[in-house]
Amino acid sequence: MSDTSVIHDIGYQRYAGARLGRAYAVRALFEHGLRVAFGLGRSAKAKIFPWIVVGLVTLLAVIAVAVRAQTGETFLPYQELPSVASLLVLVFLAVVAPELVSRDLRNQTLPLYFSRPIKRSDYALAKFAALFTASWLLMAGPQLLLFAGSAFSTGTGAGAWAEARGMLGGWVVSALYALVFSSVSVLVASLASRRAFAAGAIVVVFMVTTPVVGLLISLGGDGNLAKLAPLASPFLLPEGVRVWLYHADSLPIGSFGPLYALVTVLLTAACTLLLLLRYRKVSL
Amino acid sequence: MPLIATRSLTKTYPGGVTALSDLTLAVEPGIIGLVGANGAGKSTMIKTLLGLLAPTTGEVQVLGLDPTKAPEQVRARVGYMPEHDCLPPDMIAAEFVTHMARMSGLPRTVARERASEALRHVGLYEERYRQIGGYSTGMKQRVKLAQALVHDPDLLLLDEPTNGLDPAGRDAMLALIQRIGTEFGISVVVCSHLLGEIERICDSLIAIEGGRLLRADRIDAMTTGTDVLAIEVAEGTEQLSAALAERGLRATAEGRMLLVPLDDEATYDLILRTVADLDLPLHRLDQRRHRVAELFSTEAPTVQEATHV
Incomplete structure (x- = not known):
């Protein structure tokens, strides 16, 4: 190298700066998961699907706002958006959960994570939290749009306040849906290393009982069978809890409301425990 | 630590x-x-x-x-x-x-x-x-x-x-x-x-x-202390072995050769002088290099031609 060269190889530099611990690493993993869910920082191909779903759910909200502005009728209440969009949310999760979880199994990336200062349970919970947040945002975002449209059209402070309360209720329902849907999806996805297989399995788990439940509801009439049948479907379970919480009438659950809440808690807890167990046992 | x-x-x-x-x-x-x-x-x-x-x-x-x-x-x-x-x-x-x-x-x-x-x-x-x-x-x-x-x-x-x-x-x-x-x-x-x-x-x-x-x-x-010199003379192997022992070199016989541990460069001179004093026909003086691999195997060490002769 000549003396006039301006390029210097400064060699290897040791790092003496801050090393943020486990909590920071878990947050980094959560953020990464959330970005992956919406295809951010990835190829255009990876963005297409999540944003089509986001666009469709948003379109629902836009139509609702437009209808309300034109006719003054509440065509889609906040709390009903999750159930109307539930199929889209499910499809979103069927694609995104394997993207977050199965991909690491498939690529054998887990040893790289587990050789860093996090626990296996941290990994599992960060992925679950990312999936929960992504699916919640998918519903809560359009609900916010609904609110913006409605509050603008009511014009009065009291009206806007009532709308805000309605939106918060809608967010709670969205969280219910997101919790049940994402806990089941992440568990199913963590068991399959092939993404296509995992996606299929998620749809099957949610849909396999739905026709039977639908049949039981229509056959059961006013009997207890019809009121209990939705318990068997994770797809309808959060709607049952919503009916109990907000006295809605979208599902005939009678006085079994608390049972729906209990089953929801148990299902979510069981899925989370199994997920933790899965990652404790996963071979590296 | x-x-x-x-x-x-x-x-x-x-x-x-x-x-x-x-x-x-x-x-x-x-x-x-x-x-x-x-x-x-x-x-x-x-x-x-x-x-x-x-x-x-x-x-x-x-x-x-x-x-x-x-x-x-x-x-x-x-x-x-x-x-x-x-x-x-x-x-x-x-x-x-x-x-x-x-x-x-x-x-x-x-x-x-x-x-x-x-x-x-x-x-x-x-x-x-x-x-x-x-x-x-x-x-x-x-x-x-x-x-x-x-x-x-x-x-x-x-x-x-x-x-x-x-x-x-x-x-x-x-x-x-x-x-x-x-x-x-x-x-x-x-x-x-x-x-x-x-x-x-x-x-x-x-x-x-x-x-x-x-x-x-x-x-x-x-690898230290594992290098040995292999000496081969046409005749008088026992004679050489005894003479080397007198000069403080421990030679062990292996077939027609004598193996002497190589401590330092002076060992070469000592051996050459001994051979010259006895007036024996020297056929070869090789250094056998032990590679680490040989420490873990039972194979005989490989013989490399030494350039000192």
């Missing part, structure tokens, strides 16, 4: 397979080769050092910490490069290494800087903005090394880093490891089933077989 110390380390898998058996060793910082055949327990050893596997019995210390009790603290200061493929093909190398740096606790901007630096040190420049899926095996191995190096660990654990590389790639990888151990000042444990490949870059060696320790020592300790 030793870099790695184990005492009666034993790992038995649930199936009843004993991967490590009563392993006791202590190694000093530097480049350490961990050699053994496939299935000897190298990967189990690495995973135990990382705190990913709990030993069945015995104790282990890495950088003065116990990975079974403080796995997070150990892993924060250790970098690990697995043997198998472990990279997401659809991610950009720079992004992936940055992500891994953050997973090790580096703040976001530092993570980005050090990811670029680490990739540059392993020899990836503009390519680092491409997706890993399009990389050659050699480039993937470099990314694997970069993600292990990115958080500036005090110890690197490399599991078969030359796997799948062509001879030129192997040499480049070994040179890189040697640089990391010497210039960067990071201790390295290199696993390999090819002793000949890593012995030239290592300061010390741990040899295991079937989960048992064969030997753990510094390379110079292994």
Whole structure:
């Protein structure tokens, strides 16, 4: 190298700066998961699907706002958006959960994570939290749009306040849906290393009982069978809890409301425990 | 403080397979080769050092910490490069290494800087903005090394880093490891089933077989005192042996040759003088070089022509 060269190889530099611990690493993993869910920082191909779903759910909200502005009728209440969009949310999760979880199994990336200062349970919970947040945002975002449209059209402070309360209720329902849907999806996805297989399995788990439940509801009439049948479907379970919480009438659950809440808690807890167990046992 | 110390380390898998058996060793910082055949327990050893596997019995210390009790603290200061493929093909190398740096606790901007630096040190420049899926095996191995190096660990654990590389790639990888151990000042444990490949870059060696320790020592300790001179004369072998004994050289007969331990250069002169004094016809005077490999095999040492004669 000549003396006039301006390029210097400064060699290897040791790092003496801050090393943020486990909590920071878990947050980094959560953020990464959330970005992956919406295809951010990835190829255009990876963005297409999540944003089509986001666009469709948003379109629902836009139509609702437009209808309300034109006719003054509440065509889609906040709390009903999750159930109307539930199929889209499910499809979103069927694609995104394997993207977050199965991909690491498939690529054998887990040893790289587990050789860093996090626990296996941290990994599992960060992925679950990312999936929960992504699916919640998918519903809560359009609900916010609904609110913006409605509050603008009511014009009065009291009206806007009532709308805000309605939106918060809608967010709670969205969280219910997101919790049940994402806990089941992440568990199913963590068991399959092939993404296509995992996606299929998620749809099957949610849909396999739905026709039977639908049949039981229509056959059961006013009997207890019809009121209990939705318990068997994770797809309808959060709607049952919503009916109990907000006295809605979208599902005939009678006085079994608390049972729906209990089953929801148990299902979510069981899925989370199994997920933790899965990652404790996963071979590296 | 030793870099790695184990005492009666034993790992038995649930199936009843004993991967490590009563392993006791202590190694000093530097480049350490961990050699053994496939299935000897190298990967189990690495995973135990990382705190990913709990030993069945015995104790282990890495950088003065116990990975079974403080796995997070150990892993924060250790970098690990697995043997198998472990990279997401659809991610950009720079992004992936940055992500891994953050997973090790580096703040976001530092993570980005050090990811670029680490990739540059392993020899990836503009390519680092491409997706890993399009990389050659050699480039993937470099990314694997970069993600292990990115958080500036005090110890690197490399599991078969030359796997799948062509001879030129192997040499480049070994040179890189040697640089990391010497210039960067990071201790390295290199696993390999090819002793000949890593012995030239290592300061010390741990040899295991079937989960048992064969030997753990510094390379110079292994090779010192193992060089011998082989002397062959046409006649008077016993006469020479006796004469050498008188001059304080312990000669042992092997076939038609006499083997004399080579202590220093003066040994050559002493032998030549002895042979000249006895006026014996000298056929050959060879130095037999012991390579470390011979310490672990029962094969006879190879004979190399010495240039001193």
